[in-house]
Amino acid sequence: MCGIVAAAAQRDVAPLLIAGLKALEYRGYDSAGLAVLEGGEVHRVRAKGKVREMESLYLSNPFPGGTGIAHTRWATHGVPNEANAHPHMIGRITLVHNGIIENYAPLRAQLQAKGYHFTSETDTEVMAALIDQNLSGGRGLREAVLATVRDLEGAYAIAVISSEEPGRVVGARRGAPLLVGLGIGENFLGSDAQALVQVTNRIIYLEDDDVVEITREGAQIYTLDGKPAHRGVHESELSADAVERGEYRHYMQKEIFEQPHAVANTLETRISAAGVLPNIFGAGGDELLAKVKGVHIVACGTSYHAGMVAKYWLEDYARLPVNVEVASEYRYRETVVPPGTLFIAISQSGETADTLAAMRESRRRGYLGTLAICNVPESSVTREADLKLMTHAGPEIGVASTKAFTTQLAALALLTLHLAKQQGLDEERYRDLTEQLLRLPRTLEEALKLEPQVIELAERFVHRHHALFLGRGEHYPVALEGSLKLKEISYIHAEAYPAGELKHGPLALVDEDMPVIAVAPNGPLLDKLKSNLQEVRARGGELIVFADTNAHIDGNATRGAVLRIDAGGDFISPVVLTIPLQLLAYHVAVLRGTDVDQPRNLAKSVTVE
Ligand code: G6P
Secondary structure (H helix, E strand, O other), X not given: OOEEEEEEOOOOOHHHHHHHHHHXXXXXXXXXXXXXXXXXXXXXXXXXXXXXXXXXXXXXOOOOOOEEEEEEEOOOOOOOOOOOOOOEEEOOEEEEEEEEEOOHHHHHXXXXXXXXXXXXXXXXXXXXXXXXXXXXOOOOHHHHXXXXXXXXXXXXXXXXXXXXXXXXXXXXXXXXXXXXXXXXXXXXXXXXXXXHOOOOOEEEEOOOXXXXXXXXXXXXXXXXXXXXXXXXXXXXXXXXXXXXXOOOOOHHHHHHHOHHHHHHHHHOOOEEOOEEOOOOOOOOHHXXXXXXXXXXXXXXXXXXXXXXXXXXXXXXXXXXXXXXXXXXXXOOOOOOOOOOEEEEEEEXXXXXXXXXXXXXXXXXXXXXXXXXXXXXXXXXXXXXXXXXXXXXXXXXXXXXXXXXHHHHHHHHHHHHHHHHHHOOOOHHHHHHHHHHHHHHHHHHHHXXXXXXXXXHHHXXXXXXXXXXXXXXXXXXXXXXXXXXXXXXXXXXXXXEEEHHHHHHOHHHHOOOOOXXXXXXXXXXXXXXXXXXXXXHHHOOOEEEEEEEOOXXXXXXXXXXXXXXXXXXXXXXXXXXXXXXXXXXXHHHHHHHOOXXXXXXXXXXXXXXX
């Protein structure tokens, strides 16, 4: 997945395109490029690496022009280098593309036979050549794009200019996001609203198979059969400062510290001291949920870990059977769907290709309905679900997800309470869980005060190559999330296990060079966990324990450290104990000098399979 921005304006657009690309780097940062059309001539600049590399090349040799397209790449076909960087130019066509064209190999062979010469390994160049070929026979750019996309298999969002049609950009999407930004006397395309926040808040979300033509004067949308289509205009609520880093060193650090506020936003207007309020899942939500007899949760990455926590919660408190599965597995196998099963998709971006495809696939499998837990309004997942619970975390820029995770947990906690009440959870327990959840923002605030101690701890990890994370029950997914954070941004190999599994294999790895990080809430499993920790101690392993303030763990008996943290109660404790693990990963990465916000090889929004 890559990021796209395009503009048709009177002013010079290269600086606007570069600013837009910087907001889209979460989608990939292997290479960047832009092309501007001026007086029938196309000027292009491309560079391997981040947008700023391309920007400094551009600034050393700037060019004017009011029509342009730009791209930041996450490599799929072809290594990250300048030749494979977008925009690609063939004949009269210059094009940027996000997605994967599955039938590009036969198309490439056909085009080569007709004399097209390719200079990159990408599927994108094939698309550019096809459009150029389709320009013949008196077709204009829009007709040529329409004719081309009808022949394509796979997923794409594109923006295209033709040297023969000044002042015009044509875009198209299928299975990858693209939207139109409406300015005054200028119009834009972008992969998301964040990319355009500097220029406009008036957004049109395109649908799959839409083709759009933008000029300075306006935007016209067409369906695949070439008929004009009407799509509504939305006012985006994003503000430019929501995506500023402020006083923080990295976006990730800012987002970690935003969590009390973000979680408060998730809970706002949805829960009071009496419990979860009615109708928080959208129109018809409460009626549909009243029929739920079981739940299937599908997600990827960090969102999948949130789903795993929810399984423990929903089974414990609502006594409903729950399956959780990664989307890339779910979509390609046959699941058994008992009557009355609710399908839940969890996604920060709402554009993750596997999650979206799984949700579409679920339609065929006979669920009671679909619920999206998502951070981005108007994303594909949100729009296609029957019910939605937005997390309201605000834009998350750091590739390693932090506030998206804890707000997903807050949303899932609301769902748990709603279903638990409906399933007859004891009133006193319901009140206790409600109180815990209402206290969550304040408890998170306190947990963040642990940062100085975590910084000290982080020093021990700087030269490590491996780490083991342990947790039990609903804290096992917390351990998984902690290990994912550490590997994503510090590049230290980390694994997580349910603590009881330690003796079935991973214990063989424990020696004085293997730090073992355990999450120790107070509760019925504490003694069991303590025995597991003894197994580590006995092998000379270094133990780092994040323990609830009232969990009795003997710090002195440990080679390592015990850090105390008020976990806020058995219900919210997985959310709270996530905080020190995020801080640990962050500070280890800072000490190791990695690119914290944009770790190598990763991207924030994965809109390819
Ligand atoms: C990518 C990101 C992860 C994220 C996952 C799922 O891998 O790097 O941080 O958890 O996608 O993304 P979603 O937007 O669906 O939550």
